[in-house]
Amino acid sequence: MPCIRHFRQNMRPKTSQALNSKVILGVFFACLLLFVLRSSLSSSPEEAASSPSTLRTFAPAKTSSPIEESKDCSPSCNKIPRALAQALIHYATLSITLQQTLKEISVTAKILEKKSPCNFLVFGLGHDSLMWSSLNYGGRTVFLEEDEAWIEQIRRRFPMLESYHVTYDSKVNQADNLMDVGKGPKCTAIADPKHSMCQLASKGLPSKVYEMKWDLIMVDAPIGYYEDAPGRMTAIYIAGMMARNKGKGVTDVFVHDVNRVVEEKFSMAFLCEGYMKKQEGRL
Template sequence: MRSRTQYPVNTKLLVIGIIFVFFLLFVFRSTFLTSKDQMSSPIAETIIPKAVSDSFRNIQKVTKCSPTCNKIPPSIAQALVHYSTSTITPQQTSKEISVSKKILDKKSPCNFLVFGLGHDSLMWSSLNYGGRTVFLEEDEAWIEQIKKRFPTLESYHVTYDSKVNQADSLMEAGKGAECTSVGETRHSVCQLALKGLPSDVYETVWDLIMVDAPTGYYDEAPGRMSAIYTAGMMARNREEGETDVFVHDVNRVVEDKFSNAFLCEGYMKKQEGRLRHFRIPSHKDDPSKPFCP
């Protein structure tokens, strides 16, 4: 009795086991075939190549410069080449130049007027990239020479009636009421005022003015008396705001005395070597403001 009852149970377990094994084989085969079909399909064939090609395109985008890439402006590139290959150094030292550069860093692009056209002119124009830099020069032949090398520089010829040996008498004349009253220098009766500059120079509001000319190292040279005085009056005559004025070669008597007298020691911000920096406010908004603080 017991042997008969166990047999059907063992047979039943065996059948169930066989069915379970066949089920596992069926599931495994179906999964394998499905995976094989997917890998052999056109879509599957493009998955990896597409990912690789997309990555390659992205690398190309990074390594290749697009048409909108920023490039060095031609004027800056020209200045880099010029100063890296030239054996002639600018008249100002690195520390002196840094004083004006700090102001340009804040104000540029701006209107920058420079008395003098020299070996540093391309540098000043480049530091004021996007702004307007104008050079006033006494030597016509020198202007033509520089124009051939750097045609983008804006420069004008200026004549001076004064001489260094007249500095003392001009200093006395500058103390008169006609020289200390604020107004346009081209209409001024002051002996120190420069009246023959291009009209545009008088009509432009200058943010920075650099006085590094005319020649002033011998008695018959024109000297910088009128240039210093005119720079100061242009600053005072603006409608509002302030003008940064720089005077180079203040180790010389004329530059020293005239900058202190007409740009005012009270407006001086800094001296570095032979360079003085003055910041002169508009006097138009307050006619009662003293000539010097």
């Protein structure tokens, strides 16, 4: 099931990217619409009552005759939810080429297909955020972003998205030192990152982010393509700690741009050793 991801500053359109975003997104949302309608039509009344999936709530109500059903198409008809309709229109008309490839996005989409509605935390906010939120329809999707001006710009376009401003006190040029710090006892102990004494455990996230048990976490921010950028060292470390502190169940963690040295090294050190399930392109 296809999907697409955001860019900002370093995540600007890449002219070398061969995929046509309109075609990909059109196919993706067509598949999403078919999935929604198929789920609705195939649900029995008993399943609709017992299933936690929000998609089930759009199963058609019984009518006394076909004529009665055709007279009034609301609210019993199988209408696509307004939020999904808005996402379909937005991506079908989008003229921007987004960052993640179809194959990269499909990895996350398959997990969301199994787990949604669920709790999904995304480090990063951008043009793909509406898509991630739509894929997790009925669940809670939270976006963390370091650029306040960018947050306001996205909020004006998509006020329904839940996003928060966060700050990072590290820089890419400190990555080697932070890797050494991360090997110390304060960082290797499995602890709640909110109360951890590890330098990598940033305390700048909203309290609700620490309190939530996340089913999926995607690290696609902050920016990390130049020496003075904040880098993703802290985000990767915190994602690992949140996953280990979840308790029951499994947390799937996705890191983008692992073609870069910092993302690759920190992912292997704090996430992947013994746990990596799949790598696709830069994801």
